[in-house]
Amino acid sequence: xxxxxxxxxxxxxxxxxxxxxxxxxxxxxxxxxxxxxxxxxxxxxxxxxxxxxxxxxxxxxxxxxxxxxxxxxxxxxxxxxxxxxxxxxxxxxxxxxxxxxxxxxxxxxx
Amino acid sequence: xxxxxxxxxxxxxxxxxxxxxxxxxxxxxxxxxxxxxxxxxxxxxxxxxxxxxxxxxxxxxxxxxxxxxxxxxxxxxxxxxxxxxxxxxxxxxxxxxxxxxxxxxxxxxxxxxxx
Numbered sequence: 478x479x480x481x482x483x484x485x486x487x488x489x490x491x492x493x494x495x496x497x498x499x500x501x502x503x504x505x506x507x508x509x510x511x512x513x514x515x516x517x518x519x520x521x522x523x524x525x526x527x528x529x530x531x532x533x534x535x536x537x538x539x540x541x542x543x544x545x546x547x548x549x550x551x552x553x554x555x556x557x558x559x560x561x562x563x564x565x566x567x568x569x570x571x572x573x574x575x576x577x578x579x580x581x582x583x584x585x586x587x
Numbered sequence: 588x589x590x591x592x593x594x595x596x597x598x599x600x601x602x603x604x605x606x607x608x609x610x611x612x613x614x615x616x617x618x619x620x621x622x623x624x625x626x627x628x629x630x631x632x633x634x635x636x637x638x639x640x641x642x643x644x645x646x647x648x649x650x651x652x653x654x655x656x657x658x659x660x661x662x663x664x665x666x667x668x669x670x671x672x673x674x675x676x677x678x679x680x681x682x683x684x685x686x687x688x689x690x691x692x693x694x695x696x697x698x699x700x701x702x
């Protein structure tokens with residue numbers, strides 16, 4: 478069945494540094510979504526990627542979908558304390574279940 | 588637009604007791620999901636409804652968990668009897684479409700503690 482790996486599990490950065498989380502699938506995806514979950518909160522939808530090689534930006538956040546549609550990344554430029562939380566990918570495949578990655582927990586030193 | 592409503596927010600029960608959670612999705616959202624999120628892990632899908640029909644319940648422990656979505660609107664998730672390992676946050680989400688074509692909107696969740 479489909480497997481997903483999200484790395485790193487944790488990242489602790491100095492405020493102002495960049496942050497990247499990666500999501501890798503064992504199978505080709507139809508799309509991928511990214512969510513942010515603040516401590517004690519619920520997941521909030523950030524974006525969906527559908528096309529091979531797609532790149533989307535939201536202010537300081539850059540999302541990429543791999544050419545083979547098996548991996549994706551979320552990059553935050555110049556982190557701020559408001560970026561603290563856990564970032565999850567959600568894999569969508571026509572052949573397999575819809576599953577969440579294990580998440581990357583971002584903490585920031587002011 | 589009102590969000591996904593869930594109740595209760597918190598519940599503490601003893602093992603072997605039963606508990607029920609309620610969810611009211613965003614109006615017009617045909618698809619409703621129940622997820623279990625154990626502390627430090629990603630959400631795990633328990634059951635997915637399309638209107639009032641079940642699309643996927645392969646990860647629902649059917650010996651103790653049950654869910655229904657009567658009339659294709661709100662939904663209840665029940666655990667009977669509860670085990671210690673059921674302690675988790677139970678999240679309800681809804682979307683306009685069956686698959687991940689649209690982002691999911693999550694409710695605030697119900698934090699269950701089984702003692």
